[in-house]
Amino acid sequence: MSDSRKSIIEVRDLKMTYGRKEAVAGISFDVDRGVIHGFIGPNGAGKTTTIRILATLQVPSAGGAWIDGVNVVTEPKEVRRRLGYMPDYFGVYEGLSVTEYLEFFAQAHRLAPARRRSAISDVVELTDLGSLLEVEVHTLSKGMRQRLCLAQTLLHEPDLLILDEPANGLDPRARIEFRGLLTELRRLGKTIFLSSHILSELSPICDSVSIIEMGALVAHGPLEQIQQRIRGSDVTFEIRLVEESDVVEAVLSQLPGVSRIHQEGRSVRFDWEGEDSEIHQVWGALSAKKIAFTSVKRHEDDLEKLFMDLTTGEVQ
């Protein structure tokens, strides 16, 4: 039975030092049940260390963490029953087929034989691996391996999935499919805690985020709340022209509210300081000069910009 408390993960003053190096410098945060939570930071920030502590693979130097109210240090077995963990590497399983791989993990989770079969067929269906059951694991594409690895984390039906950089190295198509799978798992009631150093990769699916840098949390909370903190700073628009234009810069530079125009071939970026209700004047001015564009991207809501603003000290 899972606990009815709202937070499925609680981290308090968590520290991890390696010799004199402070990899995690006393962080505290909670993660709500049923959300997709992004744990974001550059390489070396302390993500894997934190995740390994949550997954009971490592004991912290100080502070603590609780999964479903269960202490990761003093009750690791209880914690492992409640979470599925996917490491940032895929082990060597030379010669194992997909079925054998899943059998191996089902046994490791000590599932009874009858339950093993149904659990394997359930996760195979969910991750759409049905046509690959006899294929040897080491010949799978990276995308299929990630699916298999995710399938493995689901075998014992945990409420919480902890995934360390799961989208790392996936091609764009596999990445989108993987995101779809995570959204489906959330719909089924799972909580997903996943790390990434590629920020834009998580923003479309995350409900909340923690941003970590050099072992310290820079921001934590619902995505909209953190985005709100950087409102007021400029929005950047990026438009894609139908064909190259040598007048677009001149047209834009005449408009109030537009600054820092940057053109590269058919792509044009500019900062916008005006109100949302006035941006139509920019599009109108471009149309009036017959400058056609195929797409507009607004860089404000994406984590890339958020992260840059937070970590360069522009927002406190």
Ligand SMILES: Nc1ncnc2c1ncn2[C@@H]1O[C@H](COP(=O)(O)OP(=O)(O)O)[C@@H](O)[C@H]1O
């Ligand atoms: N076993 C270890 N011994 C010494 N230093 C380590 C060890 N593991 C990680 N580190 C250091 O701790 C910091 C955080 O690492 P890590 O948690 O792997 O970060 P991330 O996953 O965000 O890239 C890095 O500077 C890394 O070099």
Ligand SMILES: [Mg+2]
């Ligand atoms: Mg890592």
